[in-house]
Amino acid sequence: MSFVFFIFIPMFAALLVPFLYKKISGIHTGWFVLAVPVVLFGIYTTFLPMVQKGESASSSFEWVPSLGISFISYIDGLSLLFTLLITGIGALVVLYSIFYLDKTREQLHNFYVYLLLFMTAMLGVVQSDHMISLYFFWELTSISSFLLIGYWYKRDRSRFGALKSMMITVFGGLMMLGGFVLLSIMGDTYSIRELIVQAPELAHHELFVWSLVLILFGAFTKSAQFPFYIWLPDAMEAPTPVSAYLHSATMVKAGLYLVARFTPLYASSEWWIWLVTGTGLLTLLWGSFFALKQTDLKGILAFSTVSQLGLIMSLLGAGAISFHTGIEDHSIFKYAAFAAIFHLVNHATFKGSLFMIAGIVDHETGTRDIRKLGGLMSLMPISFTIALIGGFSMAGLPPFNGFLSKEMFLTGMLSISEFNLFAFDTWGILFPIIAWIASVFTFIYSFYFVFRTFAGKHQPDLLPKQAHEAPIGMLISPAILGTLVTVIFFIPNVIGDMLVKPAVLAIQPYLYSTPHDIDIHISAWHGLTPELFMTFGIIIIGIILYWSLSKWQPLYDKFPNGFTLNRLYDSLMFLSEVGTNRFSRIYMTGYMRSYLVYMFTGIILLTISTVFLKNAFDVSFVLLTPIRFYELIIALVLIAGTMTILLAKSRLTSIIALGAVGYTVALFFVIFNAPDLALTQLVIETISVALFLLAFYHLPKLNRHENRIRFRLGNALIAFGVGATVTIIALSAHSQKLIPSISSYYEETVYTEAGGGNIVNVILVDYRGFDTLFEIAVLAIASLGIIGMINLRLTKKKEVNRIENK
């Protein structure tokens, strides 16, 4: 079986979830779901030996062959790393959710269907080699994230957060699609691998920078980079397992994946290095600075995630520099990409455990407000230990994995100041300084998170629940992650060789040809390097600032609320809703006659202008049959009937006259040998007269003083225009013989090809079957609309009555 189908396993498993939930209600549905990521994780680990040799595998399945769109699963070091993260963290999160979500009170089937859908989408994003299917999965992650954030859909904040995240990420996704299309125009292929091969030629294309910027929009919105990060804090309304999984470990890293995947293509560009590194660093500083303003545990973690994503982003940008320096001259440049991937793995472990701890605190105390928490150390010792491990790792302290990648990050940033291309020699010195300041704040918020929750004074009267340690099942997942955090510190090179180096090979194929060429050895002790002194500085300044936090934290309230990005988003949304509403109010008057005026005017303008632009107007009176006497009489009857409609004093007369006009038209059809049309016209007339009589009751009475329709010049002009247009079209259609009529084709093929005798009916069901299909669909929609209109109005009446009765 080709492994492209493994991507879809979670999606098919999702189909079974509702049945399992309904039929087997005794067992928590999560236990069945747990099997999916565990099995997938097992399957995907078998690919590890292959990528360690620097090889890759691909398997494809054609989706839309006529457009050349297919699902291509391409597994190399980078995609395998992400795949293992998705399935591995996925398994832990599902396990955690079994204890977090109560099986009787929560709608588990919804939750697990969305979660499995997300798993498929995310696997698809990291494995797709075809850009269109990559985009498809990309938007699917946005949609499943929307559904998961809005899981508690009865809460206003959940719905708001869900919509906000979707608006921003889908906006970025569409930009990215534009970038993909530009790339395919440039390289004439949708395959990322084939594009990378063409990288040197593409770099000189005029669309190159455009595609770069557009793709970065996608990456930055998804990975919550400045200024798009605002959706992530609001996404924290999701259940905590979702926050741990989507909004810290996997989905928000899709943007990082995209940047890493496209690095070989764009590394040569100055734009790429500046944008990716600069945005990443700005996000790092911004996120870490504002994390201290938060009072919600998950809010702190959200801002911390934003800042850590910025860190990895800046490292990926710095990693692209090595394209210009090569591997020989400045050996320190090669560290950046390695550090990025290494920190990505580390971040998934410590941030995942911290989110789960935040969920446990919320679950066991009933609040996430850090001002109410404190002193939980003795009540929840295991949770405290795990939080301490995660927090110290995030702060960059030994002996935890965060220390190692933090050191490498500082190395990478220091190396930028030595880069002497693209004006980095003048501005480059800012990079290590910003990185250092951001690291100080990271240190402070890590301590803030851990010690404000677990140390200090316990205030039981502020907590909604009696605080106690979480059930053992809930602690398993964070404990596993916490163990990993420590273990990786002691065996970093095992992880380095197994996961990181193959991924680095995919990011920097221009430097290395196999993972063994990457001569980077992670060690905790490098000697007395500048990085070490910087770390000392971080720790000392960090402790001093944390000590005095209560003195300067109120400064955050001094920031004006009117100019925040959130305010910008809110006013944009408000403007777009109110603005479009006002705009449509201008022409949606609620009167049928206005709409008819629009439609008729449109018809006149479109047809007449086409006729004159194409020079199609022509009048010729050849090939005409003479007008017979009874045709003249019928025409006179028709005119008389129409005039009666206009001049009639009662509505009943008008309706009957309208019916007469219809039947007269049917007579015309009979005379002109069109039995099908005549039949249909007759029946339609019958039914519409009956309908009119039924609806008669509902129509407003004609005004006594205005028992004749008032003359309106505009309407008269439009009426005349429609008549003239139809006449011109009819005359021209008869006179123009530019193209042979299609009727001869129908005559020839109706029996042989379509197996019918009645051309009119064969056109309806066969030649132009699509038209009929859509027509009956429109009919069905119209009938639903009428049901809605009448029934809704009835319920409204009842409601009004009910209110009055009260």
Added chain:
Amino acid sequence: MKTNDVILQTTTKIIFFIIFLFSIHIFFAGHYTPGGGFVGGLLTATGIVLLLLAFDLKTVMNCFPINYTVMTAVGLLLAVSTAAGSIFFNVPFFTHAFDHFDLPLLGDQSLHTAMLFDTGVYLVVVGVTMTIIQSIGADE
């Protein structure tokens, strides 16, 4: 106001069946002679409307306890699935198939998948027309 409509009611009882049978005939004949699903459906609806005029809405609803919305949905589904059925035979969407069969009693008959599609059209037309008339008629 109670009107005397005995004549109308009596004739309707007979005429309705004539209209209905004629509509079925028109529907089946459609592929070779004038007619088809659309007209057939409309004619059937006309028959029911005649019943509505002669009797009242409640009586007719009791006679035909049909949910016309469901009827519309079934028709639409039938039409779409006939059109979509062709993709399972590796031919483009909406490709019809037909052949001649020697059926007992009926003799040589041509069977056509367009017939199924037309049945869908017929059901939708009857369903929609009756839905509209019923909901407007019921709302008084």
